[in-house]
Amino acid sequence: MRIAIIGAGLGGVTAATGLHLTGHDVTLYERAPELRETGTGIVVMPNGLAALDTLGLGAPLREHAAPTAQGGLRDRAGRPLLVTDAAKAQERYGPTVVVDRAVLHQTLRERLPADRIRTGVAVGGLAEEPGRVLVDHVDAADAVVVADGIGSRLRARLFPAHPGTERTGRLDLRGTLGRIPGVDDLLTAILLDRHSGAMFGLFPMGSGGLYWFTDTPLPATVPGPEQAREQVAELMAGWHPAVPAVLRATAVADVHVDPITRLAKPLATYTTGRICLLGDAAHGMPPDLGQGASQAFEDAAALVRHLESATPAEAAERLGRYDAERRPRANRLMAASSRQSRLTTRTGPAAWLRDTLLRATPPSLAARQLASIWLA
Template sequence: MPQSSHAVVVGGGIGGLTAAVALHRCGMRVTVLERAPALAPVGAALSLAPNSLRALDVIGLGDEIRDLAAWQGDGGMRTPGGRWLARTSAEAAAERFGGPLVLLTRATLVDRLAAQLPPDAVRTGARATLADPGDTHRPARVTTADGDLEADLVVGADGIHSAVRRALFPDHPGPLYSGFTTWRLVLPVPGVEFASHETWGRGRLWGTHPLKDGRLYAYAAATAPAGGRAPDDERAELLRLYGDWHDPIPAVLAAARAEDVLRHDVHHIARPLPAYHRGRVALLGDAAHAMPPSLGQGGNQAIEDAIVLAHHRADLAAYTAARRPRTTAIARRAVRAARLSMAGGRTAVAVRDALITAVSRTGPALFLRGFDGIADWRPPQAPYAAVQAGADTQ
């Protein structure tokens, strides 16, 4: 594509903004259409593994994000009574994968990505409809309330219920309910000391991790019918489900307010899409391959997608070829991991816990093994800063 080409990104989440920044770095004029009235990310915090941090290195943001985030890995897996099933360390994770696993708020990452774009690149409160995917002879066309936009590339980054995906592949069944719901909180809990942990019970789990600013990030998941809601409020529901679990969980719940708790049902795309592109339109992130959060790779894979898409912006078939096999395999691993963590039978849970303990005694903890072949990924292009440094010396 010529450098004056226009890219329209539908969706202003992490994947869409990363794609916008990467395409802007490549010289494209970029328009981001976000239907929400502001760039307010869904969710609370985000774990970034070395694979996505290397992807952010390409656009010159990796080191800044590493500085803003808390390293993960010191802690491990526990039972609801507090017994440790496995212990891990941040140093072991960094050594195994060539870099740290880190945690930061989604809002922080969105803010830093948006700051890399021209002031007029992002339009909030903008609903968009794909009117024409285009082909080699004509541009794609996106309809908004302010008129139509023509684009040499349209990026569908509009999430798990993607309208762009439905327009490209109307016969695809779309996402399925994964069988469980999640809660997330970010809040200060003064005076509470704890080691990072993920605790697995029967059909339930809880995780608590520190953020760099002194607050903590907590999340929970439980098997539940789709669309369920607490009869009173979600904090009360968490107290019923987790109030008698080990410290610091009761202290976290005591410090939380009802409005601090976010609840979302989990869906995933069980049947892979036939491709991640059609015409001049490419899909990324949850729009292409939504997966359960059990490996913490949903946002990471969206960031990878964005960087690889910018690399293959003139050949979307190459983008599909590069991303579909990898993300399909990771999504399937995430489904298997979710089934393991959300096991509900007493015997199944006993066998699972014994397996985790045995695996951790004979080598790296299951937590680290789950990232093999994922966290060691490297992007196809050199970091933007390195490219610029090379250009400056010529």
């Protein structure tokens, strides 16, 4: 089939590569003038890596597997709240991979021929006709995959009654830097503060690098990278000493600032005729469960599987199968991510109760809760 994919983020390039490798005539459209990915590091969960494995794309990433340190949730001083046995989890469910987004993007697109990619093309509209879809009334395809991100313009045109996105009232900072001393005991941990409702996570990345993120209340005006870094470092000055040290050691150029956004409500369907949505365009969620990229990879793997050997006449029916498989799980994780966000950002007595309950949770139960997320 002739398949057009709109958007060359991580989900789009994964779907394009997978569909190309299974024999489809793929064209990948990207509005940016060049194909690249920004945004510091990324954590790929075991289920995301497993999905890439089914496409033959997972093996090169396994060298970036996170160490089997004792992770879990901690308070702002670094004291354990919820302990997980990372070694046992990786043995049973597979590794968690922490990698630079640019490296990941390059790895995922290496087997997609350059002539299958059209950059500098901002697709403005799709028109479904009998037996085909017109892309901007110029190019024709048997099926179209919309993967243009959480702010998808095409989603708004395909589903005009959907309310679109909303901000959660939280600010996300992410950064990368080289290794610095005094951080080893915080690697793979996420710190919570019941006083401010802020969060900090730290992971080893690639060959000796560090990836960190913060989640703090969103100020009235979204700050730039330098101001945001200083504001958060000041907010976290009384935390474990490694936290402000990591923040201030990160170059401003390596800090990314984003107000956290999610879909205002789940979509009732990911497909309409010969058109389907994939990744954040279909199920944009808060980052609290680390499932954004991994769910896009699950989407891509399911799409490739359902379109295998499909003819143009079967396109709509096969996309209906994709929707039936992916929408229930991805929408459940959207809801779970929002619940997790509310849990981890609590303050005052509710946060004190949360911490008490977390400390009382056995590691075996924590592992089962992770399994419920990682097992598709």
